[in-house]
Structures are given as C-alpha cells and as structure tokens.
Amino acid sequence: YNEAVREAQIDLLPCAYLHNYKCAEPPAYDPLLDPAYLEYLERAPAFCNGDVVKLRDFICRHIQHGDDGQVLYHIESGRLRPSKSLQDALTGMLAGNDEFVMIDDQKVIFEQAVHLAREAQRTGERHVLIVRGGPGTGKSVVAVNLLVRLTAEEMVVQYVSKNSAPRNVYAKLLQQGNRSKAYIANLFRGPGKFFEHTGAPLDVVVVDEAHRLNEKSGLFQNLGENQIKEIVAASRFSVFFIDETQRVTIKDIGSVSDIRAFAEQAGAHVHEADLFSQFRCNGSDSYLDWLDDALSIRPAEERITDLDYDFRVFDDPHQLFAAIAEKNAAANKARVVAGYCWEWPKDSKPNPNTHDIVLGEHGFSISWNLATTGTWAIDDSSIHQVGCVHTCQGLEFDYVGVIIGDDMRVEGGEIITDHTKRAKSDKSLSGIKSLAKADPTRANRIADEIIRNTYRVLMTRGLRGCYVFCTDPALAAYLRERMPRPSAPAPYAPMPEQLSLAAEDPLED
Template sequence: MFEQAAPAHDGDTGFDPGTTPRPAGRVACVASGRAGELAARLEDPSFVARCAARYAVVGFGVPGEAEVRSWRNSWPPVLRALVRAGLSDVWVYLEYGTPGGGRRLDALVVGAAPGGVLGLVVVELKQWQTCRVLDAERVLRGDGVVTAHPVFQVAAYRSFFDHWRPESAPELDVRAVVVLHNATVEEAAVLRAGAGAVADIPVLSGADLAAPAKDLAGLLRCQDLSAPDPTDVRAFEEIRWEPSVRLLDHVGTVLEGHSAFALVGDQQDAFVRIRAAAARHLPGRAPAGSSGVEGRGGAGAVITVRGGPGSGKTALAVRLLGRLMLDHPTARPRFLTPSGTLRAHLLDAVRTHGAARELFPSIASVRSAARQAGALIIDEAQRVKRGGTDGLPRDLAEVLARVPLAVVFLDERQVIRPDEGTSVEEIRDAARRLGRTHHHLELTGSFRCAGSAAYTAWVDDLLYGAPRPWRGQDTYRLGLAADPFHLQRWVEQATAAGHSARITAGFCWPWTRNRPRGAATLPLDITIDTPAGPGTPARTWRAAWNAATALTHPDDGRPLAPHNQLWATHTGGHQQIGCIYTAQGLEYQHSGVIIGPDLTWTHGRWTAHPQESHDETLRHLPADQYLRYALNIYRVLLTRGTHTTRIHSTDPHTHHHLTQLLHPPTT
C-alpha cells in the first residue's frame, strides 16, 4: 500500500574489491569495473554481500532476498558471456541508478565505439523462462505474475540516455538487450515476437549466451565496442544529465493539454502570479503582460500555496510544471510529492514517453533533486516527513536553501501521520532566515464536490466545529447508506452507467499484502456485520482492500484490478476498497465512505479508538493524539467525490447522529 521505491542518489562508481565499499564519483551503482575484473570478483563469496551493503550506501534502500538471489543467478552468465566474447575490458556498472533517481538498470556496458563516440548497452536481466505476451507493454510470466514486457522496459531505460544527454556531453551510441539466461531459444522467441515497435532490441536465451565466441559480441550488441580509456569512463561519469528541450516540450504540452489539469477562478490568478515570479528568478522568457508577486532578482523565491480539499492545488501544480518546462527549460524543473499514489498517476499521464519519469523523482531523492533543479514544485508538502527533528523537515529545508524557485503546495489539515507535517509559517520563517523572498497564495475556491463550498464547510464543521444539519442548499448530493451492501450496489450501478465511483474506508481492518502467485482474487479482509432489518436477515459484508499489485486473470491476462496506486482511476478499482493512502490527492465522481470503529460520536463529541486501527503508524498513539489524525483522514475521504458522497458508519450511535444531521426532524 505504501510506496517502497528508494531511488538512487549521487554516490559511488564501484568499490574496492578488498574490504569496505568506498564512495567516489557521480554514479550510483553497487559495483563497477572492467567486465573481466567483475567476473573475477564474483568468485569471491563475499562480493555479493558487499554489493548489498553498497546498495544501501548509495541510497537504493535495503535489497530483499529475492533481489540478492537474482544477482547471484544473473550476473555470472552475462559477465562470462562478455569475457568469452573478447570484451573483458569494456566497463560495466551493476545496478546502475539513473542520476534523476527514477530507475535502476540491471547492468550498463560502456565501451569505445567507432567515430570517437561512447557506446552504451543497457542490459535487462531476467531469471524467468516461460511467459505469455499480453500486449506490447505487459507479459504474463509462467508463475502467474503480470509484469512489464522486458523489451518495453529496457526501451524506456534507453530513452533516458537519448533524452537527458546535454549537448556539451560526449556523444553516445545507445543500444539495449534483454537476457533471459534460463530461457530456451523458443521461450525467448515468444518475447521477441511481441516486442512491437522496438524490434531492434534483441531478446537472448541461455542458448544464445552459449553461441560461438565470434558471434557472441554481436548478439550482445557490442560487436564494435572496444575498451574505453579511463578518460572516457570519467567523461561518462561526469555527465550532468539534463532533460532535453524536446522532452520538456513534449511533457509540458501533454500536461498543459490534459483536461484534468484545467484551471479556473483563483487557480488561474495564482498561475499568472507564480509565472511572473518565475520570470524574475529563472532564466527564460517572461510571460507577456504578466504581473504578480514581487521578487528580488537573483535572491531566489519561495512561494507557498495553501488550499483545502478540491481547491485545485494539484491541478495548478501540474499545469505550473508544464508551463515552466516550456518557458524555462534550462531551469530543469521537477515535480515532487510524498504521495506515491499521486506520483503514480502523473507518471501514468506521461507514460508514452519513457524518459519523462526522471521529471517526477521520488520524494526519497528530494536532496538530489534540490542539487539539480532550478525550479522545484512540491505538492502535498504537509506529508513530507519531519525526520524526528524540530522545525522545518530537513528535506524541505534543503530545497529552500538550494533551489532558486520553490513552489510549495500544502493543506495543514491533511496531515495524517505523526511523523509528518509542516506549516506555511514554518516555511515562511525558514525562507526569511535564508534570505529568500517568500510569497503566500491562498486557493479559496472549491472545484471538486460540484463546486460546493457549502459541502466542504459542512464537512469541516462536522469534524472540527459544531456539526450542523445538511439542508441540500446547492447542487451537491449527500446521503447516508444504511449498510455497506447499499454502498456496494450504488457504486456498481454508477460504474455500469459509465461514471467513476469508489468506496473508501478507515484503516480498521487487516490488510493481507501477499497473495498466492497467479491468484485471481483478493483476500476479503474487510468484514462488517449488519443487523437484521425489515425484510432483511442479519448479514456479513465482505470486501477486499485494493490490490497491492495489479490483479490479472491467470488464463487470459484480462485486467481484474489495477495496482493500488491507480485504484481510483483504472478499470476494476471499483470492486476493491481504498484507504487514505490510495485516495489522498485524487477524485472520482461518486464517493462512498465507511467510517470505521476508530472514530465514533459519543456524548456529543468525536471520540478516537486507536485500538481499532490496523495502521501500525497510528494504532499505538494515545486517543487524544490519534483523534487529530483520524479527523484529518476522514476529512480527506469525505471530500473525494466531485458529484456525490454517501456515508456509512459502522457504529450505530454515530450513524444515528449522521441521520439526524442529514434528515433533521421538522418542527
């Protein structure tokens, strides 16, 4: 459910084969060296263990057992093949992390190519054998897991080097190859036949790796490569990768033309004012006729934008990124968010261009982004982790200190965990201490919830103030569901009619993360007992949380449920239940909300019951501390629907309280 990606940071070009890993250079990887040297190092039983240690040092996180096992199984065949092909002296990086932090390549070969250019071969290594091609982007493995087509995957990696090389960098000749060292020729041919538009990327089998030495270099796309000089390797490692103007134009145009990011009202006013500030602080052309917040030339600026649910923060942030790419390409703009779900949707929006991923780095690489970017947009900034320190979170402090233009979007009432949270005041004070110009903008409109300021105000009064009756005074539709069966039928009917509809719930039931490989169903972790009613027996409603990984039919590969980060928008998501971590920052037309037993209306006030939570970050808090986060969580869930919200509380007294508010007695 939570994003686990830990992208690369600037770090290491390899390590001393003797003892302790040593950081050096500008490349993040677990090992590097001549192919023959690396093949020899693999004979040392401690080599892979040191690579695992290096994996953490350079910022990739902690490798799992399966990852380390794949190194032991996959590195020897490809390195032996390079040596046998007479390529012992080409340079190889193992687990190469792209400088933007968006990708890790299994192996990258660097050699001297004809004409004085550097030849690069991106190598994708797979241990599996059988698979069935579902389409040009997905395959169904023999163990029932759906994964990216490796040719599609490695083509996206290749595009990074094509679209991020600055003109001043050495010229590169970039190739790619997929190696299935356990597969037969026939099994590899299945993938090769389904490669579609990237048929220039070969798919090699174990038998191909056993080809005569005179043919092997060609199969590996290295036939014209020779040993690079140390100066060549150094020149490659010193490249400061930047997105090309062509890439920025493409992504900027896509984002500007995306209907989900249209701007109206005070969003448009804020957009104009921020562009004016960008014109003063960033290289590039100024927007014609613009006026707005005042700046101080090269001093740098920090702009905070605060707004409640549905005020259009994300739409504005994304449109701003697109415009900065078009107006100020040399500022290398980037978009960061602590929400893995929101980031997944943005990557999905630009997925047709594989090299765009680096423009949306993971929040884990915020410091690397701060060193590289001239303009940085941070959305959902209230969720940046504080890191156990007082004052501004370290990551935000790094951004404010380094980036010429930082635009920070936040809503203090959407802090949902105790290790999160920052405020406009904290950012303002930090900017002033750093001598940076600070400007603040408020988004007061409501563009979700049918534009109903009355509904969002009703939610805030319900949770934080004096609850008041809902009298249906505008176009937004609010109702109660007697039980979750009613919610389920309502969502299914709306989906069948072509509308987007989802159910979310408080995290009050267990969440089984691992399901058997190839399973076509999810565990029904959510169980709610409903009492007997007029004409209906007592029943138990069962449902599944949204899938941790995409759920696909094991026979024909039909999508059954999307990955949880795409649950709110992709086909099949309506059949699972979402939570705060997969709903925050997103919207859908019809929203069903289940208020669980962690929050009840008792003796005229909200009472928190942390023991009812299954969120390990919250359930051990004292009740008064948990209450703050519970109220914020349900505020988020109650404000996802653009047209309609229906609510069900599992607590009878709370449900009665809501009934009184939605259907007040007449006098």
C-alpha cells in the same frame, strides 16, 4: 537533460561493476541472474568479482580510443536542460486532458508562480511560494500545469509528493499514444532524497500535499535533517501547496509556519497565496463547512440550510457498494474507500480473492486495493477493491463511498475517536502507544486529530457526491440528524388591503 550529451551525440551505455559480489557457480541459483532481471541485464550488464576481463572487453568494444577525459569533462560540465522532445511530449500530453484545465483563481496562482520561477532564474535569488487551499480548490491541477509549463521554458522541474498514488496517477494520465513512461517518470519523485542533493540547485521543485512532508527521510526515519529545509535548499524556486487540515499520519509535519521559517533561514524571498474557489464537492462550500462542523473539526460560522451536494448515509454496505458501482459504470470515476480499521496482510496484497474488510453482521466482505498496481484510482477493475487515505489523498472521483470503521463512533451525542481500533498494519499512528505512555493527553489529541482528518479527506474526494456507511449505527443516526433539511416555503398570504392602498402613487388621480 544533459545538453552536452544531446548536442555532441554522446552515446551512454550503462553497466555495473560489483567488485565484492561473487556469483554462484552454475547450476546453483544466483538471485542476480534470475530470469526476471534478464531484460535489464541485457541493457545494463553487471560484472562481478572475477569478471575483470569481461569488463575490459566491454569497455574496449565501445570505446575505441582515449581522449584525455574530454568526454567526461563535457558530461560533467554539461548544462542540465530538458530536451525539446520532452518539452513537446509534456505539452502534448496535457492538451486535451480535462483533468488539468485551470479556471478562476487557479490561473492567478499559476501565473504568479511562473513569474516567480522566471525571476529566480533571472536573478539567481531563491524564492519560495506557499499556496494554501482546501480540498477541491485545485492545488494538484496548478501543480501539474506548472510542471509542464516550466519544463517547456527549459527549466529543470520536479513534481514532489509524499504519497506515491498521485504521482503514479498523474504520470499515467499524462501519457498519450505510444509514448513511453520514461518520458515523464523522472519528473515525479518523493521528498525523501533531497538530503542527498549536491551541486547546483534545481530550477523548480513543485511540492503537492506539502502537509504530508516528514521531518526525516528513509525507511527508519533516520536520514537527513528536515524535508522542508532540504527541498528549499535544493531549488532556486520551490512551491508548496498545503492544507494543514489534511495531515493524516503522526509523522506529517508540513506547516505554513515551518515552510516560512526554513525559507527565511535560507535567505529566500517568501510569497504566500490562497486558493478559495471550490471545484470539488459540487462546488459546495456549504458541504465542507457542514462536514467540518459535523466531525467537530471546526464549527460552522453560520447556519447551513442546504448542502447542495449528494450526501447519503446507508445502513447496508451492500447498498452503498451497489450505488457507487452504478455511478462508476458511467465513466470509471467512482470508488469505495475506508478508514484503516482492517488489517492488510502482506500475503493478501496481490490477491483479489482475499477479502480483508469483513462486516459479518451484513454478510459483506471485500479486499483492500491490490499492491500489484500504483494506479488503483483509475484502473478499470479497481471498483472491486477498497482504497484507503494513502491511495486516494490528492486525487478525486465523481462519487466516493466511505466505510467509517470502529475508530469513530458516537457516545453521549458526540463524536469520539478510538485509535486502538486502527489496524496494526496501519503506519499512520506508528509510535502513538509509546507517546501515550509518556504523555497520554498529547497522544490522544494527536490521534484524535489524525482520525478526524482522515475521514475528512476521505469524505471530500467526491466531485459530485459522497455516500457513507458507518459500522456504528449511532454515528449513522448522528450524521442523518445533522443533515440540513431545506426549509419549506412559507404559505402564501396576500398583503393586507391597507398596505396595498398605501403603495399606490399619491399623485395619481
């Protein structure tokens, strides 16, 4: 990205000086020198306590004479701009990928965002664009296209998402031929480092799944102030793609009102837009309206007579898996996902032979997705593992199979949720027990919303169909009963004779 480095052809050689680290004397084992790291140490040697002479020799070998700090000055003051090779690589990667083709109002939002990015560059003023859109309206498609287009216009752009799954998948899909992932890896990042940003703002930050942003950052949620505020402050132009009904953890705080408030606080020009056209769920708004109504998230405004979508409820998980596997055979675009009601032990994460999800009464068992890959959604063999909301949110398949666990059931003809049935290893509801002691009403409301939203997300990952198995038979019956039945055509009845005569032209002789 540094123009001075490219234009002056400055060679950058990495190394590390760990002045407080003492290496173990051979033959004792030293973790820093583990064979797993040898490839990296060859490219970026590490010098430890007592290695001053070795460090001096390394520097003298590569720097023949001093220049009074001129090279350092040029690097420090060099303009950050993507290289032409990176621009060409990104544009070439996007071409021919059907996953990223935009249509209808996606193009309108895209052009609006490009215009605002240029305006922010021209004036130096800060702009924020908030884009609302439900599942399947193309938020991620527009986000990736903005990343590529604005990088091609020599802007420094970063694609941000809380969930690592879409970042990993989009980075892999954008790779073609023999190009290294290094071309694009640094374009994708999580939101947890912007509190460290100093210096000039980035040209553009594109935030996908902005509803998943947290207040604070870090492993212990103790760093920074607010991720929304920090992203706005770190960029001249920021785009937030958001769907507030997809908040699925207790820490998700992304909202339109908060983004608007922090943008105005930073003196930014605030713009808002909506994506309406539905491209997932077979383009069926009816299915989405029915699902929201069935899950008691939002009542349908009018009677739904046809889902126009392949939705099925299975009584046997074997049949569900077989149906999804059959759909997957065509193009590797079908997966099974589940609510987080089964533990995911650390020991089993890399082992496909450990079956975490066990439905004993059906003789069915299967493993969660493996921790050995970050691209479960598109890996060739991952049909044999089950994903969760954290590995599929922001992504889509042709068909999705959903296992609804014991955290959702039907009692008295109504859906109820039960957060105590969630696995202990699930961090989505981390802190809910403490909150329940202090304010049980609020805790139950938050947990209920998160569980319903979770299944809404899972059940809207399919472009063409969603197949469901419920551990609660009453819930399966409830969903079946609520499925609309297309009305039978009315029997033909000829019009009465007098009406036919009355329709004749009275002027005709």
